[in-house]
Amino acid sequence: MTVIATAGHVDHGKSSLVLALTGTDPDRLAEEKRRGMTIDLGFAHTESLSFVDVPGHIDFLNTMVAGVHGVDIALLVIDIGEGWKPQTVEHLDILMLMQVRHIVVALTKADASTHDATTALVARTESEFASRGMTPHNIIVTSAHTGLGIEELRDALTALTQVVSTASLTSPARLFVDRVFTIAGSGTVVTGTLSGAALHEGDELIVARTQQATKIRSIQQHGAVSSSARPRTRCALNLTHLSTDAIHRGDVLLFNDSCYSTEVFDGSVELAFGTGALGTAVSPVRNGGGYTLHIGTARRAASLRFLGTDHSKVRIRFAGALPLIPGDRFLLRRTGDDITVAGGSILDVKPIARTSRATPTGTMSSILEHHGWVTIAEATQLVGEPVAPVVDVWVATPDTVRITTDALVDLLAHTGEVDTTQLQPWERALIATLPNVTITQGIATVGVSNPLLSHPYVELFLSSGVTTPDTKSLDRDVIRRLIHASVLFEHDNIAFHADALQSLRPTLQNLWRQHPDGFSVGHLREELGITRKHAVPLATCLDKVALTKRVGDTRLPGSSW
Structure with missing residues (x-):
């Protein structure tokens, strides 16, 4: 179910409208009831609509930014009596910068307004959108008090959710946490809007900030227990082995090693509407610090530097690594006056070239061009989606x-x-x-290959791996020639193909990880599940090809390792 975020100035009726649409009051905090305005994220849903109700007051704009993360549709709410206000303008600018292109406008409190005021506001709204090169999906006059326009608004939002495309399922699953609480008898529960691939009950995840492992005990979506959470939908995860003190809003849950965690990235940047031209003397975005970076539900103090003379691209640095992928949207707010100045899209999560020479485009070639050869796993982290190998497990650009x-x-x-x-x-x-x-x-x-390499013994020993036949029963002349050609290595009438020995590199690495001071023949035997008959000759042949070096009764990495 596609998520819809509300937006608009304080006390323009966002929460009341969501209540009229869903029957659920998103103002969940006592303080919100007392003050009569949303100060934290509220959530509500029907069978076909899912809302994140964000605060409109300027003091809580950071919370509003967290609420629009990962949404495709926004409901911009404007009080007919008050019209366009500062937070209406800033919220629309934020929606534009976060590329929330599907916006329905609800004009509220029609029961307390005149026809002329309504007509004037419709014209002003159309003008505000047109000046930004946009067109609202609908402009609907409503009253939560009388029910005017509620069904029309519900139908318009429902129809829009059917046509909005969802994100690619090939990007890694990430949940930027927007709420953490505990339920008696169940433990810690977190909520958020899921991006990337689906999550399933029993999945093992980590908290990116701390690398602490956890497991999904159960999943709820829209008030019902589910075995999985679909991308671009709201979900609540009940987590094991994790206290509410160990995870907070802004944290990210993901599969281990699925994303590259970074404190610097290159990105494209565009100014908030009406703030001036990039790179001019009065540009609100300049080299240096003094910015708050918003990505997902996280925010970080940040600095930036333009890339060369291209003032549409920047390198942003911040403290507190986040698991990011190319294509992620970000927002920049100026710290001094708390104004939204720019937003953009991440192009490279691990930039290497100097800022004077960097020319990122977000393509796979652009991302990998300065990294040389990388493994499939490394390339997938950098690109943000599965990558096909060029050769074996390696990836590189055509150049x-x-x-x-x-x-x-x-x-x-x-x-x-x-x-x-x-x-x-x-x-x-x-x-x-x-x-x-x-x-x-x-x-x-x-040149032409040696005919000896086509002898059946070559395939016999290659396919036998580490449980090869005894050479005493074979043609000794052929065995001798294969040993002389370094195709086979033999000890005590047990021989191994050279490629079979090289294929044991992962096994040896694992053994040294378990036994840093060196592994024994017994360790090798147990790791491979073979008998001593093969384990002893195998250890000796590994010494012969210098993959290992015998020191006493243990093996350490050899000169060819």
């Missing part, structure tokens, strides 16, 4: 692939053969794909 390929071809042409153990991992993967290149026990050459 980087071309440069690396040319360098490998030149190296082969000048030396005749290349010891692949001396190459970087991505170079080893890439050189194996080059035409007419043959790799024999780690040595790459160009």
Whole structure:
């Protein structure tokens, strides 16, 4: 169910309108009742509509900004008697900067207003939108007191939710938390608008700020228990092993390692309507600090610097890392006078080039061009969606692939053969794909392959992995030649294919993670689930290819590691 955010000046009837539409009073705090205005985010829903009711008072504008995160539709509320007010203007500017393009305008308190006032306000509203290059989806005259226009407004919002497209499900699931509370017998509950992929009951998440792990015990959406939470919808998550002191508004829940957490990003930026031109002497956005950055429900003190002479792109730095992806919207408010000055879209979450040379565009090539070769996991974090590998588990831009390929071809042409153990991992993967290149026990050459490499024994030992046959029962002359060619490595009549030994790198890494001071033959045997008959020769052959080095009864990383 697409989320709808209210917007508008204080006491223009936002909460009353939501109550009339849903039957739920979004003013949930006693202080809100006493003061007669929304000071925190309120929530209400029907079977087809879901609302975030945001405060209109200037003192609580930061809370309003948190409320419009992740929404596609806004309900701009204007009191016919009072007309356009300062927060009406600023709220519309914020909606524009956050790219909330589907806006329905409700003119309220018609029962206490004249026809002339209503007509004038409709004209003013159309003019305000037109001056910003926008058109409201509807302008509907309403009265929460008499019910005028309520059904028309409900129908218009319902129809709009059916046509608004949802976000891509390929981006990682993230929940920017906007409310935290506890329920007796259940524990901590958080709410927010989910972006990216869906969440499911039982999913294990982390709090990005603290890396504390938690698990979804149960999910509620619109008052009903659900087994999953859909993207771009409101949801409440009941979490395990997490107290209300350990998570707050502005925190982000996500899967571990699904996003890159950063304290600096490059982004495009546009000024709030009517604040002047970027880069001019009176520009409200200048190099330096003094800004509050809003992303999702989080806010951070921030500084910025323009990228080169392009004043439409900036590098923003802040303290307190956030898990961000390209395409995320952000808002900048000036700290001194608390004015919304600009907003924009993130283009690069891990910029490397100097600000004088950076030219981000948000494309995958632009994001990865200064990173060289990265793993699929790293590229996915930087780009914000799944990335296909170029070769093996490695990703790079076309230019980087071309440069690396040319360098490998030149190296082969000048030396005749290349010891692949001396190459970087991505170079080893890439050189194996080059035409007419043959790799024999780690040595790459160009030309016709050795007929010995087609002998059935090669495939036999390669497919056998670490549980190979005893060489005493095989043709010793062929075995000897394969050993001489460094295709096989043998100890005590047990041989292993060179590629099978190299494939054990992840296993060895895991063993050293468990045993930093070195692992034993017994550890190797247990890790691979093999007998001592194979474990002892295997350890010795790993020594022979220098993946390991024997020190006493333990193995440490060798010179080829």
